[in-house]
Amino acid sequence: MSEKKSEARDRTPIYIALIGATATLAAALIAIAPNFLRPSAPQPLPPPATVSGQIAPTVALLKFVLVNNSEFAQDFYIDNTFAEAINSGTYVVLTIPPGDYTLTTCARGANPIKQPENCSATDTKVRVHDNPYLWHIYGNQQASGQMTYLAVNQSNTPRDLFIDGTFKTTVPANDFVALTLPATEHVGQDCTQGKTPQTSPEQCHPPTNDFPFTVLIKIIETQ
Structure with missing residues (x-):
């Protein structure tokens, strides 16, 4: 009996040392735990990359x-x-x-x-x-029945189009219009917008007697 009590007393310092070491480790973990839980400060993003060069006009x-x-x-x-x-x-x-x-x-x-x-x-x-x-x-290729009349305005201003003396449409600047007309000869004339061949002939290009191709073309040139 005396030997067993002595053996237990010999191990007591070891148990105490282990308990002390465990307590020390726990205290250290508690001390540094807030550092793990605390959010880190945001880091600034790197500046965006720039590409040198010139944009084509x-x-x-x-x-x-x-x-x-x-x-x-x-x-x-x-x-x-x-x-x-x-x-x-x-x-x-x-x-x-x-x-x-x-x-x-x-x-x-x-x-x-x-x-x-x-x-x-x-x-x-x-x-x-x-x-x-x-x-x-x-x-x-001559027209039969109907024809396409193309009025092509190459000027920088709108032009009023007259066909056979009658106003047909306004042709926008730098654009064209396509009309469907009977397949026969036509007299075409263009004037400054708002003017007519009867009242302001000086504001109009000379009339043209156009041959009835399948696609008849009238060019309105820059004045």
Whole structure:
């Protein structure tokens, strides 16, 4: 019995040391716990990255009115790149930046590079600057029944359009209008907006006697 009591007394300092160490560790954890719970101060974001360079200026586009009064369907190329297929007796409108271009018309399905013999090309650049710009594929495709009358206003002011002495419409500046008329010859004339050929002939361009193509064209040029 005396040996067991002595053994228990020998282990008592170890238990006390362990309890003391545990208490010390607990106290340390309690001391630093607020640091874990306290929110950290926000860090400033890095400045956004900047890219140096210059923004290209906006280029104003113009309307390119393509008219085919030939008897055949055509393929149209700009700088040897296919732009539009256009049937006989019709028109289409493209939008391109002003500039100098090589304009080519070819038989349907032909290519100015592979079949130049089936194309009519200009060897020099064409200056495309009027707005709208008109490219007319000529021919003898005459109208029957009805026709399209295109009034193309290349001036910077609206113009009043008179056909056969009667006011038809106002053509906006740098724009065009398309009218459907009987397929016959017509006398077209344009005047300053609000003026008439009868009261202010000096404010009007001279009248033109227009041949009845399927697409009849009247150009209103800058005065």
